[in-house]
Amino acid sequence: MIPFLIRRIVQSAVVVVGVLIITFILIHLLPGSPARAALGPQATPAAIAHFNQVNGFNLPLPEQFLDYVNRVAHGNLGYSYTNDQTVASLIANRLPKDLVLIVFSTALALALGVPLGIYQAVKRNSLGDYTLTGVAFILYSMPTFFLAFLLLAAFAVQFHILPPEAPQAIGVVGILSHPAGLVLPVVSLALVSFAAFSRYMRSSAMDNLVQDYIRTARAKGLSEWTVLVRHLLRNSLIPIVTLLGLSLPAIVAGAIVVEEVFNYPGMGLLFFDAALKQDYPVLMGFALFVGVATVVGNLLADVVYAALDPRIRYD
Amino acid sequence: MVPGQSPAALPATEPAAVPEPGPLGASGEAGSIWRASVRTFAENRLAIAGLGIVVFMVLFCYVGPLVYRTNQVTTNLLAGDLPPSLAHPLGTTGAGYDVLGRLMVGGQNSLEMGFAVAIVSTFIGTMYGAVSGYVGGVVDGLMMRIVDALLAIPTLVLLLILVNVFKPTLGLLIVVVSLLSWLGVARLVRGETLSLRVREYVQAVKLVGGNRRRAVLRHIVPNAIGVVVVNASFTVADAILVIATLSFLGLGLPPPAASWGGMLTDGLNYLYDGYWWLVYPVGATLVVTVVAFNFIGDALRDSLDVRLRHR
Numbered sequence: 001m002i003p004f005l006i007r008r009i010v011q012s013a014v015v016v017v018g019v020l021i022i023t024f025i026l027i028h029l030l031p032g033s034p035a036r037a038a039l040g041p042q043a044t045p046a047a048i049a050h051f052n053q054v055n056g057f058n059l060p061l062p063e064q065f066l067d068y069v070n071r072v073a074h075g076n077l078g079y080s081y082t083n084d085q086t087v088a089s090l091i092a093n094r095l096p097k098d099l100v101l102i103v104f105s106t107a108l109a110l111a112l113g114v115p116l117g118i119y120q121a122v123k124r125n126s127l128g129d130y131t132l133t134g135v136a137f138i139l140y141s142m143p144t145f146f147l148a149f150l151l152l153a154a155f156a157v158q159f160h161i162l163p164p165e166a167p168q169a170i171g172v173v174g175i176l177s178h179p180a181g182l183v184l185p186v187v188s189l190a191l192v193s194f195a196a197f198s199r200y201m202r203s204s205a206m207d208n209l210v211q212d213y214i215r216t217a218r219a220k221g222l223s224e225w226t227v228l229v230r231h232l233l234r235n236s237l238i239p240i241v242t243l244l245g246l247s248l249p250a251i252v253a254g255a256i257v258v259e260e261v262f263n264y265p266g267m268g269l270l271f272f273d274a275a276l277k278q279d280y281p282v283l284m285g286f287a288l289f290v291g292v293a294t295v296v297g298n299l300l301a302d303v304v305y306a307a308l309d310p311r312i313r314y315d
Numbered sequence: 316m317v318p319g320q321s322p323a324a325l326p327a328t329e330p331a332a333v334p335e336p337g338p339l340g341a342s343g344e345a346g347s348i349w350r351a352s353v354r355t356f357a358e359n360r361l362a363i364a365g366l367g368i369v370v371f372m373v374l375f376c377y378v379g380p381l382v383y384r385t386n387q388v389t390t391n392l393l394a395g396d397l398p399p400s401l402a403h404p405l406g407t408t409g410a411g412y413d414v415l416g417r418l419m420v421g422g423q424n425s426l427e428m429g430f431a432v433a434i435v436s437t438f439i440g441t442m443y444g445a446v447s448g449y450v451g452g453v454v455d456g457l458m459m460r461i462v463d464a465l466l467a468i469p470t471l472v473l474l475l476i477l478v479n480v481f482k483p484t485l486g487l488l489i490v491v492v493s494l495l496s497w498l499g500v501a502r503l504v505r506g507e508t509l510s511l512r513v514r515e516y517v518q519a520v521k522l523v524g525g526n527r528r529r530a531v532l533r534h535i536v537p538n539a540i541g542v543v544v545v546n547a548s549f550t551v552a553d554a555i556l557v558i559a560t561l562s563f564l565g566l567g568l569p570p571p572a573a574s575w576g577g578m579l580t581d582g583l584n585y586l587y588d589g590y591w592w593l594v595y596p597v598g599a600t601l602v603v604t605v606v607a608f609n610f611i612g613d614a615l616r617d618s619l620d621v622r623l624r625h626r
Contacts, residue, residue: 011460018464026476141605143556143576145563146598149583157587253471257560272564275475283476287468294467 001306012299019291020072023284024065077288078281082274087285090270096172098266101258102251104186106244109193114240117201118233121209124202132198139195144254148188148261155184166264185262189254193247200243205236238309245301248294362614368607372600376422385416388571396585399592406592408581412573414592418600421573425555425601428489428574429608432554435493437547440500445531445539447501448508459505462498470495470557478566485568488561492554500546507539548612552605559601575601 035051036043043051052058056067071078077087120129139147156164166185167178175182208214209232217227256268263269267286274282390410397407405414447458465473477491511517512535520530536543559576561567567577575597582593 011463014460015463015467018460019467022464022468026473029480137606137609138602141552141556141609142602143559143563143579145560145583146579146602149586149594150598153586249467249469253469256469256471256475257563260564271472272475275479276565278479283472287472287476290469290472291464291467295463298467 004306005303008299008302012295015295016292019288019295020069021065023288023291024068026287027068027280027284028061072288077285080274080279080282082277082279083282087281090282091267091285091289094265094267094270097175097264098255098268100172100175100182101185101189101255101264101266104182105189106193106251108186108190109197110240112190113194113197114201114233114237117198118205118228118236120198120202121205121236122228124206136195136198139191140199142192144188144192144257145261147191148184148258151184151188152261164262166259166262168263168265185258185264188261189251189258192254193251196247196250197240197243201236201240204239205232208232208235211235238305241305241308242301245294245298248297249290252290359614359617361610362618365607365610365614368603369611372422372604372607373426376419376426379419380416383416383419385413387412387417387420387573390571396590396593398590405596406590408578408593409585410570414578414596417573417578418575418597421575421578421597422600422604424485424568424572424574425558425576426604428485428492428558429551429555431489432493432496432558433547433550435489436496436550436554437500437543439493440497440546441504441536441539441543443497444501444504444506445508445535448505449512449527449531449535451509451512455505459502462501465495466498471560474557474561475564475566478561483561483566483568485572488558488568492557496550496554496557500543500550503542503546504536504539507542508535511535511538545612545616548608548615552608552612555601555605555608575604 035048035055035057039047039051049058056064059067075088077091079086080090083090116132120132123129152164155162162183163181164184165181167175167181169175169178213235214227214231217231218224222230252268255266256272258264259266259268260272270282271286273279274286390412391407392410395407395409397403399406403413403415405418407413408417443458443462447455473495474491478488481487481491512530517530517534520534525533555575558567558574559579562574562576563580563583567580568574570577578597579594579601582590582597585593
């Protein structure tokens with residue numbers, strides 16, 4: 001276990017360096033240089049030279065990269081010119097709201113996907129299985145923005161049950177105190193993950209159903225419910241841990257779209273506004289932040305997976 | 316395609332870390348496996364339905380405009396936002412374009428982008444994965460960490476940055492989406508290669524004096540084709556969705572070019588006005604097409620997966 005842990009941590013560190021290199025390259029791919037982006041098209045050559053001098057953009061690239069890594073290591077993700085704030089403080093301000101959105105929707109997706117996936121595996125090739133497969137395929141094949149708009153059209157425009165816009169409060173407490181406004185964004189994001197989770201759960205449970213230990217449990221005379229919950233569910237859940245780790249980038253991408261549709265004041269909306277205004281420090285800071293979060297998430301998922309499943313032995 | 320080498324005795328020579336055998340190399344000769352695969356595929360009604368839908372969509376988009384002629388270039392504001400009628404079976408858009416005709420023309424762009432992305436990214440990913448897995452060692456580790464790093468940042472984030480910087484055109488969208496879609500294929504093909512490269516018939520290439528390129532191109536890639544084909548089908552579906560999402564975020568093809576994602580985005584602006592014909596026909600067309608590609612991928616996976624079939 002310990003050698004495996006060390007190897008995985010080293011691997012993750014290499015990947016983090018890779019993410020840093022990607023964001024660094026992106027910064028230097030931008031046409032017109034960061035100076036143009038910050039100072040605008042009217043800037044004089046002298047002003048640009050001064051800006052490059054002050055920010056170290058005239059140094060050789062490897063030196064600039066080390067400088068970039070050094071700044072990131074000290075929590076300095078850059079400065080947003082359009083928001084007049086550091087990128088780190090912008091992310092710190094928006095992150096809790098995203099956690100609300102992502103945690104609630106993922107929990108909802110799991111609460112729906114896990115039992116329905118098991119139901120499908122147990123009753124495979126039944127009418128219920130086919131129906132749920134169809135629903136999962138349609139949800140999976142639908143652009144997230146279209147799904148969100150359909151829910152909006154039904155519940156906010158047609159029936160006036162729910163507000164069409166997410167809560168606009170400043171803090172997390174403010175957002176949580178308007179739960180009605182949270183329903184549509186959370187459900188939209190949850191339905192997309194639900195499709196993936198239930199499909200995955202179905203095949204995971206189907207693999208486990210033919211295992212000997214299930215036959216043994218049945219042969220012992222345990223009730224079907226006990227077999228399903230105590231034996232099948234617990235074992236089928238283990239791969240979901242890995243799936244959760246791997247799904248993080250997709251969930252963040254979904255959050256960008258959902259936040260745009262419902263005007264949810266999270267990181268996704270911040271990122272999208274930054275893309276429109278070409279606020280590069282925010283774009284790179286966000287990409288870096290999500291990238292590192294994903295690498296850490298995958299690492300945690302692997303460790304939890306190994307801890308949960310005693311059959312797994314790493315050499 | 317597969318040399319007449321029986322791999323029956325192989326499992327013993329495989330190291331423990333190697334994943335399960337590839338779909339084609341696992342048993343028997345190639346011909347019977349292909350025939351069996353085609354049979355399993357044909358037995359899967361969903362797959363046939365998916366294939367039928369794709370064929371229909373291609374005919375609809377490419378033959379349709381020859382039969383049903385509409386003007387999709389110049390605007391006609393006097394005939395804007397008309398509800399469905401005999402003259403315009405699916406109504407008109409705000410700029411006066413006939414919706415049914417625009418579905419066909421827009422579909423050409425959406426399908427072409429989807430297919431092009433699948434072809435380009437499948438090619439890049441297959442080569443990358445095969446080389447990485449065949450060479451092995453430090454090079455393999457490094458190549459795969461690059462893939463991990465690119466996978467860690469959400470595709471949409473990278474796309475938004477790139478498409479914002481370079482103005483979207485058909486070619487640019489294909490290139491940019493392809494550059495971010497080959498990662499999954501590369502991982503899968505590498506996994507296949509790891510199990511294929513220790514097979515005797517691949518080892519034999521070295522003995523008879525074949526070079527590495529021959530081993531990769533003639534023996535590894537053809538035998539990993541199963542996972543490649545399955546993945547390509549899913550890639551078409553994903554690419555159509557990603558490009559539609561870019562349209563929604565304002566980074567699709569600029570007008571008068573049409574695409575399903577762009578039409579859907581425009582239509583959603585009128586959602587509150589009750590102009591349903593601008594939303595539901597194109598939404599349904601897009602979803603049905605993507606579902607069809609996913610059905611095909613799912614069925615191909617089942618029919619090419621030898622293990623699954625024998626269970």
